[in-house]
Amino acid sequence: MTEQTAPKSPVTTEQFTNEIKEQLKYAQGITVEQATDADIYVAASLAVRRHLVDSWATTQKDMVNGSTKAVGYLSAEFLMGKQLRNALLNLGMLAEFDDAVKALGHDPQLVVDSEYEPGLGNGGLGRLAACFIDSLASLGVPAFGYGIQYKYGIFKQEFDAEGKQVERPDYWLANEEPWGHIDYNRSQKVNFGGQVVEEDGKKVWKPAWSVRAVPVDYMVPGYKSGRVNTLRLWSAKSYDEFDLLTFNKSEYLDAVKPQVEAENISKILYPEDSTPQGKRLRLEQQYFFVAASIHDAIRVFYPGQDKPDLTTFPNKITFQLNDTHPVIGIPELMRVLIDEYGYDWDTAWDITTKTFNYTCHTLLPEALEVWPARLIGELLPRHLEIINEINDHFLEELKGLTRDKERINRMRIVTEGDDPQVRMAYLATAGGSHVNGVAELHSQLLKDVTLRDFSDLFPKKFTNVTNGVTPRRFIRLANPRLSNLITEGLGTDKWLSDLDLLQGLVPLADDPEFVKKFAEVKHANKVAFANFAKDRYGFEANPDTMFNTMVKRLHEYKRQSLKILALIARYAAIKNGTINVDDVLPRTVFFGAKAAPGYYMAKLTIQLINNVARVVNNDPDVKGKLAVHFPANYNVRLAQHLIPATELDEQISQAGKEASGTGNMKFALNGALTVGTLDGANVEIREKVGADNFFLFGMTVDEVEDLYEKGYDPAKYYEADPRLKMAIDMISNGAFSDGDRNTYAPLVADWLTKDYFMTLADFTSYADIQYEIEDLYRDQDAWNRKAILNVANTGYFSSDRSIEDYLERIWHTGPLA
Ligand code: Z16
Structure with missing residues (x-):
């Protein structure tokens, strides 16, 4: 039963x-x-x-x-899916x-x-926010997700005849959207520009223009908790009143321009994944949603009160800053407390630091936002004053903690010089109670490298919360066949709200009956995906080949190029007889990836993958042995179809670069094996599933560091491994560009002279481990046993567990009574 x-x-x-x-x-x-x-x-x-x-x-x-503190998850992105x-x-x-x-x-x-599909996010960070609000509701924790209702979500990706990425606008609100509830009566006014003047010894901000933030509410139902939380996405509307304008009225049209353009603020999601562009409109977006959210929280928790006691604010709500994007909330809350409610600096600082916490999602220095003080001053003059004051107070505090002047200087929130910059990660670290990374390794590197000075002086601020994914969407909805088998195997469906119960499947990995059923489920998922792909994308995928997938944003550090080079090497080896065709394990490789529209190398890599697919799929010499498919526009929906059908997942970033990864968790939970480096959450996944059940290759963080110190020469690796040389030469010689030798020259030149993420250095171990992978796959029972152990041992990667860790380590709150 x-x-x-x-x-x-x-x-x-x-x-x-x-x-x-x-x-x-x-x-x-x-x-x-x-x-x-x-x-x-x-x-x-x-x-x-x-x-x-x-x-x-x-x-x-x-x-x-009630008396249960709520969570306000402030995030510029929520990648909700359908x-x-x-x-x-x-x-x-x-x-x-x-x-x-x-x-x-x-x-x-x-x-x-x-x-x-609402695509209001770029990738991992936005999808994580969506998983977290699902888990908060499912655990019965009172919470708001606060963000922006962009009119245009992440662009729709198409490929042109040459295989290049083309971006199309994602006008998702063009059709009726039954989920969002627009609440005009709960709108907030958000001000911009103008000057700060002194009146009666008090600073008064005289803004130049303002925009109306209108909340669009989405219900966030919990699984089995009986609770429904709110995702409140702000939409910008202009006011028809111009009374705030301090401009010379004779320049009427110029003067009203900002007002007229106000609605642009929530028009479009910036499509950069971890490489911010430092654009004015983006700062406007950030302030827009954060200011509206803070005012909203005060309205919600102190209803009808003119003079609320805001010293209790940190007991009402705790704000989690999802990356640096909402960090302008720290000076905003200071401004509200001091200017609007009359608190003194110290009281305001005490309230503010108790209210905010910061999650960092990256290790790439270029992903940590830094805003020119001049720009902040133009848009938010009062905030710039407050930021400078925070900086001064902070430097004073540091003098009490260390005599190391250089260290103090390195820690400045606002840099010196004639074009001072505001480092938002530093502001977040100084202005909040806790800082966390998103996987053990990442949190360690944050402490040791990125925020070293801060962790040395404020060690107790730093903690880790390893990411997770919601089993409701990514197992139950995406993979009903596996869900039924799990429920049958465990004798209960309780695992959906207590994912550690998957442990109960461990003994079944050695039960031939269960292994057989598991194999049937995987095969049925492959057939279903092949049908879906045929129908939706028009390609034929053979379910009797190994399904091998690499899906994630296109980024050099994630090393899609490593995968494509190894694939070309394999293709060449089959063609020139280096490996016997009969020894080749038939494999179908799937890619899914969007590149930021301005990211040249990433876009060129997309073009290369598409053209490798074209050549390989049309070559009779490898027919039935190797196929490559790159369905356009990878999104949550495609993830839900492809992940359950995948047998081998690729997580092959350069060690020390992927903060966590969350795709890796979704694949393991759906019974794929991973080939991966010791990076991000891969480290913990491998620990949980056991080293025998994970294909590890490549350099470690320390080895990467050593090689970098020694001086890295990628050309050496090109000369040393004939497989690699063959692959790169084929690309150079125009094998994937109709004989044109220039098409991929920038990629080749980069690999041979710079190769910043050491793709070439990891090639040999990556190519070698393929033999191990294929040998295991030939023994289907052994493979499936390992795949089952991946499912059974990865319950830890439920976002419910992540949220429990946040509750315990950072938020110090819990479910409603
Ligand atoms: C993003 O998706 C991530 C980091 C970042 O700074 C900005 C964006 Cl838009 C990703 C990380 O790259 C990934 O490793 C991590 O799993 C994910 O955020 C969620 O933490």
Whole structure:
């Protein structure tokens, strides 16, 4: 007997069918006969939403009235993915939905597919925020996600005839969007520009223009908690009043321009993953959503109070700063407390530092935001004053802690010189209670390298919280076959809210019956993906080959180039007979990756991958042995289809560069084996699954460091491994550019002379481990045993566990009573 603890549907199929009909009729004015799949989608979504509102209201009420501190997760990105099936799962209505939709004459899958995926994030950081708010709600912790409702999400990727990336606007709000609730009556005014003047000895900010921040609320249902939290995304609207303008009215058109352009603030998501561009509009976005959120929290927690006692603010809510993007919130809260509520500096600082905590998501120095003080001064003159004052106070504090003047100078929040810069990571570290990295190795490197001076002087501030992913979306919804098998194997479905229970599968890895079922599930997922790919992208993938996947943003440090070089080497070896065709393990390689539109090398790498795919897939010599597919526009939906079908996952960044990775967790939990370096969360995944069940290769962080110190010469590696030489020469000779030798010359030149991320140095060990991988794969039982052990031992990587760690180490709060 299997214990089913999943939520029970609040409606029968008949009731839900009627609710959909009602929505169609009264909200949309459409008859059942006229309704398209998209109409049914809207109607069903609105009907489902109604089943959440009571819990939503109670959660809000309990949050405000109770004594449990709430969490405010401040994030410029929330990469939510589609909403409908997630809401159905949490309500226990998946089956009722399917049956109701069928009763209305529609295909449930097509109805679900009508939802346009909200892509309000770039990659890992945005998806992590989405997993975290899912877990907060599922654990019953009162929380707000605070962010921006961009009108245009991450661009839609297409490939042109030459295989180059083309970006198309993602106008996701062009169609009816039933999930967001616009609440005009809870809007906030956000000011910009102007000057600071002194009035009665007090600093008064006279802004030049302002924008109206209108909240769009998304319900965030918890799994089995009965709680529904809020994701509040701010949308910018202009005011029709110009009374704040301090301009000369004769220059009316010039003067109103900023006002007219106000709505631009929430127009578009910046498509840079970990390489900020330092653009004015981006700072406007950051301040816009953070200022609105802070004011909103004060409104929510001190309803109707003119003179609230804000010394209690840190007991009401704790703000988590997701990367440096929302760090302007620190001087904003200081400004609010001092200028608007009349607190003295020390009291304001005490409240502020108790309220904020900062998560760092990177090790790349160029990813840590640094804003020119001049720009901050133009947009937020009062904030610049406060930042300078924070800097002064901080330097004073440091003098009490160390006599090392150089160290104090290195730690300046605002740099010296005629073009001073504000280091947002330093501001966040000084202005909050805790700083955390996102995997053990990353947190260690933060302490030892990136924020070394800070951790030496404030060791207690630093902690680690290893990332996680939600098992609801990434196992249950993405992989129902495996979910059913897990439930059958464990005799309960409780694992969905207590992922450590997966441990119970360990003995089943040695049960031939279970291994067989597991193999069947994986194969069925491969077949399903092949059908999906054929239908959606028009390519044929053979499910009887190994499915090998590398999906993530395109970045040099992630080393898609290592994968493509090894693949070309293998292709060449088959063609020139270095390996016997009969000894080649048939493999299908999938890539998915978007490049930042201005990232030249990344875009060239995309072009190369597409052209390698074109050449390999059309070469009869390797037919049935090697195929390469690069479906465009990798997004959450494609992830949900591809991850469950994957057998071998690639996590091959240069050691010390990937802060954590979260794809690695999703793959392991779905029964893929990983080939990876000792980087980010790979280290912990390998520890949990056991070294025997992980394909480790490449240099360690220390080895990378040593080689760098010694002086790295990539050309040496090119000469030393004939496989590598062959691969690079083929690219140079135009094998993937119709004979043109120039197309990839910049890539080749970079590899041979710079190779900043040491792709060439790791090539040999990467190419060598492929033999091990293929030998194991030939023994399907042995492979599947290891794959099961990956599933069984990675329950730790549930975002529920991450949130529990945040609660214990940083937030010091918990579920509502
Ligand atoms: C991002 O997605 C990440 C870091 C960053 O500074 C900016 C963005 Cl947009 C990623 C990291 O690269 C990745 O290693 C990590 O797993 C993810 O954030 C979530 O922590």
